[in-house]
Amino acid sequence: MKLDTIALVETPEGIDLQAELAGLVPRTLAYCIDFFIRMMIMMVLGIIFMFFGKAGTGLWLILIFVMEWWYPVLFEVFKGGQTPGKKSFNIKVINDDLTPVSFGASLIRNLLRTADVLPLFYVFGIISMSSTKHFQRLGDLAAGTLVVYSEPEQHDSSAIKNVAAIAPQLALSEDQQVAFVNFALNKGRMSADRQAEIAEIIRPRLPLNTSNATDYVRGVGKWLLGSKH
Amino acid sequence: MKQLEFEDLYSEFWFDIETLLNNKNKDTHEGLAEFPQNFRRLCQHLAIAKSRRYSASLVTRLNRLVQQGYEKLYTESSRHKGGILEFIIYGFPAALRSNKGFLWAAAAVFVLPFVLMMIAVMLNDQLIYSIMGSGDVRNMESMYDPSLRKLGRERQSDSDIMMFGFYIYNNIGIAFKCFATGLFAGVGSLFVLAFNGLAIGAVSGHLTALGFTETFYPFVIGHGSFELTAIVFSGAAGLKLGFSLLAPGENTRLKALQLSAKDAVKIMYGVFIMLLIAAFIEAFWSSSSTLPNAVKYSAGTALWVLVIYYCFFFARQRVTAYQHATQ
Amino acid sequence: MQLSKLIIEPRVRNAWAAIDLGFTLARQFWLRGVILYLIVAAPIFLLSRLLTDEAGWITYLCLWWLKPLFERPILFLLSRELFSEKMGVRRTLSHYKQWLLPSIFSVLTIRRLSTNRGMYAPVSLLEQPRSNEYYKRTKVLGYKFSNASTWATVVLYHVESFLAIALLALFAFLFPDHVDMTLSWWAEVSDNNLYWDISSILIMAVVAPFYCASGFMLYICRRIELEGWDIEICFRDWMRNYTPSAEPVSGGSNV
Structure with missing residues (x-):
């Protein structure tokens, strides 16, 4: 089993689903953004509430309460598991069976923040996130929640605009199909030399009259992406 | 194909x-x-x-x-598990009643220090300073001193709102923390419960010894029914978390923790609602100085009876049925 | 370098996921990393302590400045283990020439203050380019990734400080009589205090494997992208089962 950061779940229907787990660094930064947003809201509304005397102070205290305890819960439950900070890092909270986070689980993980914060600066949370397999802080462990990257970005197909699709004459496994597609999309911006080098590896498998292995592999990749011409 | x-x-x-x-x-x-x-x-x-x-x-x-x-x-x-109303009528009492052991334990950890401290402070008036600073003690004394009360003048409504906000921010925050720190084998919850028991006991004892009874007790009896019980409930929920780690039974520790958290959070929904009610009563009813004490005492007693009845005796069969249905 | 022996899943990842993978890798080799770090850092620390008895801050500056040096054996170990080559603590130490010497002078001078230190450390150690090639190389590697790499440095630096402060708070909580949180006490700490010395070097050692591994995975994931490792591995696996007698144009298409 190779090392990876994937959470796998088998549905009752026997289908494997997976999600890519998000770890300490992006989560910390997302938290910082949320923290900043909360501070700004409290400051701006605090200034407005100053004009309402004691009643304003009361409203401000309620606002602090809401920002401290309910801000993450409300966003996670009603905005698809994403607080604004998480959204900016393209991560979201989900239940550990990969369903959208439930209200109860979100409340548990956010109430238990109190435990993660201890003794200072989220140190327990940091230790927990670094040492558990699924990067869970204490609140996540108790609530049974994960933080994962949301849907991968749509692929950029500009690399195959001028390539002619070629129907493969071979039976390709899923992994091989993915390799052809990735080659065609040139996800990593490989150099032309490197592309040729890789394509030449499978030269014996290609039809005998293939002149340019790179073009052939890219063409098949394009065809596999669903383009028939 | x-x-x-x-x-x-x-x-x-x-x-x-x-x-x-x-x-x-x-x-x-x-x-x-x-x-x-x-x-x-x-x-x-x-x-x-x-x-x-x-x-x-x-x-x-x-x-x-x-x-x-x-x-x-x-x-x-x-x-699809029913709305808020169904939770209030059946869900919350069911959650409480299926965790009686933790409730008794939490109540004991809160009430015993409360009573002992109250008696101790009444016997020795210096003891209060072990819990509070002298400034706080003076503040508290002047708040409940009957001779300083401006009778008949209602506190202004905007300071009621201020106190409402304060009670929400402070009391609900305490209850949430009391629950969460139960994760550390229950130690945090025990500490919060015992400390609050000691502090409230000391205040009650001190004010009783000073003879400020007719200002203090009418004030606390009303919201106490919701507030003190809710703090005990949140402690019980925290103890449940901690206990699941100490004695996971047949499950792994992690699984036991997750199961207990799922149940404990139901108590916390109720605690949240109860503390909202308590904050409302405390800010807008308990603080009123125009209401005669007799009204406050009778209303307060009625609330205590109501809360206890609702939590532990109301609709017994149907709540039990609900308990079985949702397990 | 045999790609088939990689112990990580060779996928194309974004920079954040690469850092996360680094954490998974660090967990695997954490204890060995900590030990290696301490073996290299502790003697240097002691020595500078003895030489600069009066001014404690110089020791700490040394300790901080030499971090890239202390991290090198960990990085060396990771770079071998990544391709399934078993590297114990002793074995890593015995290869000291390979991890100590390459570009060490530039690493401790002009390359020391880069915020991408973690991600570019493997370039200095494993590729050992000349200085002008180094800049070209890091520019290519850093494209799209240098932002996250900088943030990894910032976050882990803070994690280190938070751990130190939290440890102090824990001490203060457990032994309230021995610790008073006043300025004079802080001054004493920074001057000469055995507990403080030991705990700071321990904290640095504990965090270092995570920082090394994150940087290393940023570097590796970028190379997976640039060089199509995932595709190469797949194609080579495919060819392994290939017997030239079989017709290249197979009739088995299902389409």
Whole structure:
């Protein structure tokens, strides 16, 4: 089993689903953004509430309460598991069976923040996130929640605009199909030399009259992406 | 079967599912009844497409549909567990009654220090300073000193709102922390419960010894019914968390923790609602100085009876039935 | 370098996921990393302590400045283990020439203050380019990734400080009589205090494997992208089962 950061779940229907787990660094930064947003809201509304005397102070205290305890819960439950900070890092909270986070689980993980914060600066949370397999802080462990990257970005197909699709004459496994597609999309911006080098590896498998292995592999990749011409 | 035939045959079915899944309008229940069935069919299609090595784009599309469908299916089923009203009538009492052991333990850890400290402070008036600073003690004394009360003048409503905000921020925060720190083998909850018991006991003892009874007790009796019980409940929920780690039983520690948290959080919903009510009573009723004490005492007693009755005796059979149904 | 022996899943990842993978890798080799770090850092620390008895801050500056040096054996170990080559603590130490010498002078001078230190450390150690090639190389590697790499440095630096402060708070909580949180006490700490010395070097050692591994995975994931490792591995696996007698144009298409 190779090392990876994937959470796998088998549905009752026997289908494997997976999600890519998000770890300490992006989560910390997302938290910082949320923290900043909360501070700004409290400051701006605090200034407005100053004009309402004691009643304003009361409203401000309620606002602090809401920002401290309910801000993450409300966003996670009603905005698809994403607080604004998480959204900016393209991560979201989900239940550990990969369903959208439930209200109860979100409340548990956010109430238990109190435990993660201890003794200072989220140190327990940091230790927990670094040492558990699924990067869970204490609140996540108790609530049974994960933080994962949301849907991968749509692929950029500009690399195959001028390539002619070629129907493969071979039976390709899923992994091989993915390799052809990735080659065609040139996800990593490989150099032309490197592309040729890789394509030449499978030269014996290609039809005998293939002149340019790179073009052939890219063409098949394009065809596999669903383009028939 | 060739891929193209396969696609031709089922594309309409997939399209229907796609529209259903992308339908943001939550009111339409069209097609929801057959959804579980259709979802299983979709899963079969994905399995077929994979095993016959159909093209990556088709597999990706089906995969995405299955993922969305899975989310939809299992969110629907978990969401359908009754609304807030059902929770208040049956859910919360059921959650409390199935955790009696923790409630007794939490109550003991709160009440014993309370009573002992109260007696101790009444016997030795210096003891209060072990809990509070002298400034705080003076403040508290002047708050309840009957000779300083401006009788008949109502406190202004804007300071009522201020105190309402303060009670929400402070008391609910304490209850939430009392619950959360139970994660450390219950130690945090025990500490919060015992400390609050000591502090409130000391204040009560001190004010009783000074003879400020006719200002202090009418003030606290009303909201106390909701506030003190809610603090004990939150402690019980925290103890439940901690206990699951100490004695996980047949489950792994992690599984035991998750199960207990799921149950304990139901208590916390109720605690939240109770403390909102308590804050409201404390800010707008308890503080009123125009109401005669007799009214406050009788209303306060009625609230205590009501809370205890609701939590532990109300609709016994139906709550028990609910308990069994949801387990 | 045999790609088939990689112990990580060779996928194309974004920079954040690469850092996360680094954490998974660090967990695997954490204890060995900590030990290696301490073996290299502790003697240097002691020595500078003895030489600069009066001014404690110089020791700490040394300790901080030499971090890239202390991290090198960990990085060396990771770079071998990544391709399934078993590297114990002793074995790593015995290869000291390979991890100590390459570009060490530039690493401790002009390359020391880069915020991408973690991600570019493998370039200095494993590729050992000349200085002008180094800048070209890091520019290519850093494209799209240098932002996340900088943030990894910032976050882990803070994690280190938070751990130190939290440890102090824990001490203060457990032994309230021995610790008073006043300025004079802080001054004493920074001057000469055995507990403080030991705990700071321990904290640095505990965090270092995570920082090394994150940087290393940023570097590796970028190379997976640039060089199509995932595709190469797949194609080579495919060819392994290939017997030239079979017709290249197979009739087994299902399409």
